[in-house]
Amino acid sequence: GDSVTQMEGPVTLSEEAFLTINCTYTATGYPSLFWYVQYPGEGLQLLLKATKADDKGSNKGFEATYRKETTSFHLEKGSVQVSDSAVYFCALSDPTNKLIFGTGTLLAVQP
């Protein structure tokens, strides 16, 4: 079945460092791809999405590009802040329109 693999954490960075969180997927069709973020004590929130190949999703300085040739949707940010510390989940929509999540990557940004 469809699945998502993302890099294990925790990822620890200093403030203003460059962030990459890798995500690859396996899917039979052409899924939409998502990044969700979970701040401490809060529910998951949609961070960004892309619905077709070569689409770039962006929000709050984060970006991810839907790469069909490498089946990837890596999350990037040029300069992280302490407030970006959270757990980040990559996800896809399967053929039945269900969300399939990766295992999550904890990001800790130190001042």
Add this chain to the structure above:
Amino acid sequence: EAGVAQSPRYKIIEKRQSVAFWCNPISGHATLYWYQQILGQGPKLLIQFQNNGVVDDSQLPKDRFSAERLKGVDSTLKIQPAKLEDSAVYLCASSLAGGVLEKLFFGSGTQLSVL
């Protein structure tokens, strides 16, 4: 607008006991979801409701888990009897319509510990 409300926030029970979680979705949201998030894993869909009808419960362990959404508004998820492996965060989410995944809103979850 108010978000998705869940209670309790935490619950500790012993194995073989029963437990129930409650969810109140965002007003007007027809679709409601329950997810199970085991530590170190991503959320897994347990059941999806459209109004008060079940759309998908293929991953719900029906021998011990049950869920209802009477009147198509709030919902209750029950586990009876609980097992150690049920320790997880149970997330409720809602959306206006089932097909619009980017308009899915999650509650903060109920953290269940089964001892």
